[in-house]
Amino acid sequence: MSGQPVFELDDITVGYGGVSAVRGLSASVREGEILALLGPNGAGKTTTMLAAVGALPLISGSVQALGQPIDSAVEKNARRGVTLVPDSRGVFHRLSVADNLRLAKRKGGTDLGVVYEYFPKLKTMRTRKCGNLSGGEQQMLAMAKALLAGPKVLLIDELSLGLSPIAVQELLPRLRSIADDQRMAVILVEQHIDLALGIADSAVVLHHGRVALSAPAAELRGRRDMVEAAYFGRTVDVA
Numbered sequence: 001m002s003g004q005p006v007f008e009l010d011d012i013t014v015g016y017g018g019v020s021a022v023r024g025l026s027a028s029v030r031e032g033e034i035l036a037l038l039g040p041n042g043a044g045k046t047t048t049m050l051a052a053v054g055a056l057p058l059i060s061g062s063v064q065a066l067g068q069p070i071d072s073a074v075e076k077n078a079r080r081g082v083t084l085v086p087d088s089r090g091v092f093h094r095l096s097v098a099d100n101l102r103l104a105k106r107k108g109g110t111d112l113g114v115v116y117e118y119f120p121k122l123k124t125m126r127t128r129k130c131g132n133l134s135g136g137e138q139q140m141l142a143m144a145k146a147l148l149a150g151p152k153v154l155l156i157d158e159l160s161l162g163l164s165p166i167a168v169q170e171l172l173p174r175l176r177s178i179a180d181d182q183r184m185a186v187i188l189v190e191q192h193i194d195l196a197l198g199i200a201d202s203a204v205v206l207h208h209g210r211v212a213l214s215a216p217a218a219e220l221r222g223r224r225d226m227v228e229a230a231y232f233g234r235t236v237d238v239a
């Protein structure tokens, strides 16, 4: 895929109370590309996502979105098209599906009709209270809400949290086609390694806050050995 990166993490070090949790991470995504951010629990994936949207201050390095440094105000970045679907999903449990979607709609964002085409099940459930939806349905709603804000860069932390592999198998290809249709750059944190590599363009494996492996996804498909080595903290060079 050609073109300049629309989102770039340049040698970022970030952490909590001055103690770094992620060190020297560089990665970039172009329009319509999906980067899978992988790694074991505590590797620094959520920390990276929070820093990427301006929710955590950088200790060093820089984050560039659409040619400009990321702001420290998350809302401002969201208005510029950098949207995070957090691991808590961010849906209002007491409200209906339709009300959740109405609250998320932004001028310039994807039309509700188009979002219902991506997720037809949500249309049939629009009067249901979100608290009564299954995990997979709530995750669809979280993605639909993010799309209504019109993101150019979409960051998704743990799309599959609490979901069955079947639900993930259904959601990930949908994310692939949305990224293609909307020319959206996506960073996806995912525990289902093979499914993530199946739809991603590139992948980074973090271990203890450092990049253990960074490669085009195509080179890692079927190379479970390399990915697992990176999960155990061995720095892997893709020849």
Ligand SMILES: Nc1ncnc2c1ncn2[C@@H]1O[C@H](COP(=O)(O)OP(=O)(O)OP(=O)(O)O)[C@@H](O)[C@H]1O
Residues within 6 Å of the ligand: 016, 021, 039, 040, 041, 042, 043, 044, 045, 046, 047, 048
């Ligand atoms: N608010 C916080 N204060 C201090 N340390 C934190 C905080 N949040 C996370 N950490 C630490 O930072 C490191 C990276 O955590 P992070 O949440 O980024 O990992 P992760 O890769 O998202 O893990 P998981 O797969 O379990 O979600 C861990 O050692 C964690 O304990």
Ligand SMILES: [Mg+2]
Residues within 6 Å of the ligand: 045, 046, 047, 087
């Ligand atoms: Mg996390």
